[in-house]
């Protein structure tokens with residue numbers, strides 16, 4: 165599943181390649197990909213003739229700002245990749261695969277194509293008179309962005325000490341912090357030397373401050389490396405990211421810890437496969 169670093173990498177690719185090119189035609193091949201408006205025909209008609217001027221990201225949601233040819237903002241193209249969604253930027257005529265869901269056709273055989281094998285991915289057209297936080301389910305409930313000042317140590321201490329639960333579950337809670345998924349939860353807990361099953365209310369302020377720092381660090385390192393490879397994910401330019409090879413614990417069960425040599429174990433925590441080092445984390 166694409167996580168925040170992958171989605172941010174996709175956003176940067178979209179920003180680089182797709183902006184200020186008129187959308188000449190929109191083809192919706194799987195209507196239920198379109199979450200809003202109700203009609204896929206309305207979605208297609210609304211976007212036709214517009215240009216994307218900027219791509220924003222909130223958590224794992226992508227928002228393409230759309231303007232008319234005079235530069236007046238008309239609304240947003242929202243995208244959530246979910247499990248297997250991919251946005252491909254094509255510059256030569258490319259045969260449609262079985263899993264092609266939506267095509268935005270642009271001049272000179274250019275195309276922004278949404279491909280999604282499992283079909284959980286969603287797209288939205290939101291007019292300037294609507295509020296993306298209301299139209300896009302889940303967006304309005306997101307907690308602070310990990311790179312924002314709101315995600316401070318004080319904020320995290322307050323939130324974690326308020327409710328008693330496993331720390332792994334807390335980090336995955338999108339209302340606590342936006343966009344951290346399974347991979348980066350395991351990686352940041354390893355770097356913080358905290359057990360995934362530790363109870364939030366038992367953590368010290370120092371531990372929580374360290375955890376905040378490592379969450380930001382693993383996300384930034386992954387963005388710098390262009391995202392991970394082990395999710396079914398391609399950046400908008402069609403290249404794989406490469407965080408996967410450098411993971412500390414994620415996907416490394418049965419292999420020696422890169423720090424102490426103890427074997428990495430895999431358990432189930434917060435309903436998810438969870439990887440940690442018995443020796444390094446306590």
Ligand SMILES: [Zn+2]
Pocket residue numbers: 421422423424425426441442443444445
């Ligand atoms: Zn270790």
